Amino acid sequence: MTLDAILDLTSLVLILLGAILCLTAAIGLLRFPDVLTRLHAATKPQVLGLILICVAIALSLRAWPVIAFLVPVILMQLATAPLSAHMVGRQAYRNGTIGEASLYVDELAESRGTPPAAGG
Structure with missing residues (x-):
């Protein structure tokens, strides 16, 4: 097998794993009973699924502009998902x-x- 075929197969597996993780996150949001477990389902598998899909896209397209676009997407997701889960919790x-x-x-x-405006 050539290097291109190996990278394409790897990207296919990563997209499949990322899609499965995003699907389990969506199912968890619908099925879990309380706020804490739903927050867990909304952040952890969804973020990992997005990272896997972004890595798969980078491996598949193999272009620096694509990587330059995907890195901020991943960083923003890593920065905003825990913050929004913390605020909702x-x-x-x-x-x-x-x-x-x-x-x-x-x-x-x-x-x-303590009232919310008091800094507590």
Whole structure:
């Protein structure tokens, strides 16, 4: 097998794995019962699936402009997914949507009475 065939086969496998991870993330968003597990499903497999698909595209096209375009896409996803999950989880905690029985450690218990604008 030539190097081009090996890279094409590798990109095919990576796209398939990335698509499966994105599909499991979507199924997890629909099937999981509470906010914390849905946040886990929305961030971890989806981000890894996107990274795998971007790497597969870079391997398939083998061009520097494509890589230069995909690197910021991956970096923005890595920067925004944890931040948005943190903000959604924090708001769910403040609203009381997260059951206290499901928390092992409650580090925000003392800030529960603090208004959001007070910096707590």
